[in-house]
Amino acid sequence: MKTTINITLITTLLFSVAISCKNQTDKKKETEEVVKVDYLNETKADFDNRMAWWRDARFGMFIHWGPYAVPAGIYNGEEIEGIGEWIMYNAKVPIEEYETYAKAFDPQKFDADQWAKLMKYAGMKYVVITSKHHDGFALWDSKVSQYNIADFSPYGKDILKQLSNACKKYGIKFGTYHSIMDWHHPKAQADTYTKNREVNDEDKEEFKGYLEDYLKPQLRELITEYDTDIMWFDGEWVEEFTHDQGKALYQYVRELKPSILINNRVDKGRQGMQGMNKDDADYAGDFGTPEQEILEGTVSSDWESCMTMNDTWGFKSKDDNWKSSTVLIHNLIDIVAKGGNYLLNVGPTAEGLIPEPSVERLTEMGNWLAINGEAIYSTDRLEQNFKQGEDIRFTKKKGSKTIYAITLIKPESVLTLNHIKPEQNSIIKILGIDNNLKWEFSKETGLKIHVPQDLLSTWNEKTFAWSFKITGKEI
Numbered sequence: 001m002k003t004t005i006n007i008t009l010i011t012t013l014l015f016s017v018a019i020s021c022k023n024q025t026d027k028k029k030e031t032e033e034v035v036k037v038d039y040l041n042e043t044k045a046d047f048d049n050r051m052a053w054w055r056d057a058r059f060g061m062f063i064h065w066g067p068y069a070v071p072a073g074i075y076n077g078e079e080i081e082g083i084g085e086w087i088m089y090n091a092k093v094p095i096e097e098y099e100t101y102a103k104a105f106d107p108q109k110f111d112a113d114q115w116a117k118l119m120k121y122a123g124m125k126y127v128v129i130t131s132k133h134h135d136g137f138a139l140w141d142s143k144v145s146q147y148n149i150a151d152f153s154p155y156g157k158d159i160l161k162q163l164s165n166a167c168k169k170y171g172i173k174f175g176t177y178h179s180i181m182d183w184h185h186p187k188a189q190a191d192t193y194t195k196n197r198e199v200n201d202e203d204k205e206e207f208k209g210y211l212e213d214y215l216k217p218q219l220r221e222l223i224t225e226y227d228t229d230i231m232w233f234d235g236e237w238v239e240e241f242t243h244d245q246g247k248a249l250y251q252y253v254r255e256l257k258p259s260i261l262i263n264n265r266v267d268k269g270r271q272g273m274q275g276m277n278k279d280d281a282d283y284a285g286d287f288g289t290p291e292q293e294i295l296e297g298t299v300s301s302d303w304e305s306c307m308t309m310n311d312t313w314g315f316k317s318k319d320d321n322w323k324s325s326t327v328l329i330h331n332l333i334d335i336v337a338k339g340g341n342y343l344l345n346v347g348p349t350a351e352g353l354i355p356e357p358s359v360e361r362l363t364e365m366g367n368w369l370a371i372n373g374e375a376i377y378s379t380d381r382l383e384q385n386f387k388q389g390e391d392i393r394f395t396k397k398k399g400s401k402t403i404y405a406i407t408l409i410k411p412e413s414v415l416t417l418n419h420i421k422p423e424q425n426s427i428i429k430i431l432g433i434d435n436n437l438k439w440e441f442s443k444e445t446g447l448k449i450h451v452p453q454d455l456l457s458t459w460n461e462k463t464f465a466w467s468f469k470i471t472g473k474e475i
């Protein structure tokens with residue numbers, strides 16, 4: 001009898017413990033569900049903290065690379081107008097035929113370490129590479145689709161894995177460009193890109209399936225397996241994609257990695273190539289994306305100007321219209337003086353080489369930044385005046401009284417600055433030149449800096465710009 005009572009007692013006890021554990025688990029689960037973070041309503045402090053490294057970085061490399069580098073702008077013996085990565089659309093290449101380019105894409109000369117070293121030397125602090133462009137081809141070993149560099153191409157290896165590892169080695173943040181539009185996927189734009197036909201309700205319904213069962217699982221792979229720091233969306237303009245889907249996509253990506261940065265092309269707010277969000281709704285995205293242009297003036301939100309070095313993002317064998325190093329360096333200075341970032345593109349060849357003209361320009365940008373980087377990195381724009389005339393730009397070192405006046409042309413023997421009042425004992429120098437320059441200031445005549453003739457005579461075609469370092473304040 002005693003034994004029976006004990007067993008009953010123990011069973012009752014275990015049962016009540018089980019019930020109480022279940023209640024706690026349910027409560028915990030319920031609490032967890034209640035705690036779900038709304039990343040679309042982040043505090044300013046959390047946002048500033050998350051954006052801090054990107055704002056300090058100022059300069060990154062954009063890479064457009066994929067099977068479009070194989071035709072390199074030529075189709076059926078003819079040069080196809082337009083940007084290289086759009087050849088599938090512009091030449092109305094049937095999917096099966098375009099897949100032959102993917103089958104031929106075998107970049108044996110690709111060297112991730114060499115690319116990361118070039119970024120480092122050029123002074124680029126982050127990279128954004130096409131994980132999947134509009135053609136739908138994945139540059140990583142995706143388990144979601146066989147249409148990728150590891151399974152579909154003879155190359156057979158994971159490009160993104162190699163590059164993300166190399167970037168880590170050199171301290172460069174790794175980001176991916178991912179197209180929402182997809183000319184290869186049957187539930188996306190595979191059947192419209194050649195016909196430009198009207199999008200109907202069935203297309204919109206199918207597109208939801210593509211988003212949930214294809215796009216999001218591939219994003220999960222990229223964010224969880226490649227430790228992506230930036231998700232740079234594009235192709236958001238397709239009619240099937242909605243503002244609500246954009247906000248949900250932003251939330252989804254942030255839940256996967258709360259610290260990740262996401263551009264404004266995750267949603268539908270972008271005002272075309274000008275790149276900044278309309279302010280007539282709660283559009284998602286951490287920064288605006290002017291494309292092939294620089295904002296005229298300054299704005300209160302974060303922005304990054306993305307540009308090509310020639311006229312195409314993806315490699316075109318016949319595009320030799322390269323911007324000079326002077327133009328590229330002056331673009332960087334102008335963008336940073338206005339409080340933006342510069343995302344400068346390279347379009348590697350099908351063999352895996354960054355074109356020599358790009359390497360030359362990036363090397364000269366690196367040479368300039370090795371001397372003048374302190375006037376670019378971790379700087380803010382001045383409150384009132386980002387420039388004086390057309391040939392002087394200003395930046396200010398974060399959290400200090402150091403101001404840089406950057407002259408884009410060789411200055412006169414007396415450089416007059418109208419908006420800077422130096423501290424009484426301020427030493428004024430040109431970065432990279434150790435001479436303390438003579439100067440005087442008055443409210444009437446402003447700041448006059450004397451540049452000796454022997455310094456002026458050192459200015460040459462590879463000087464590009466001088467940064468005058470001043471301790472003082474904007475007036």
Ligand code: FHN
Pocket residue numbers: 083085086234235291306313
């Ligand atoms: O259609 C794309 C284009 O191929 C390229 O990727 C640029 C660079 O951001 N974005 C779109 C054009 O606005």
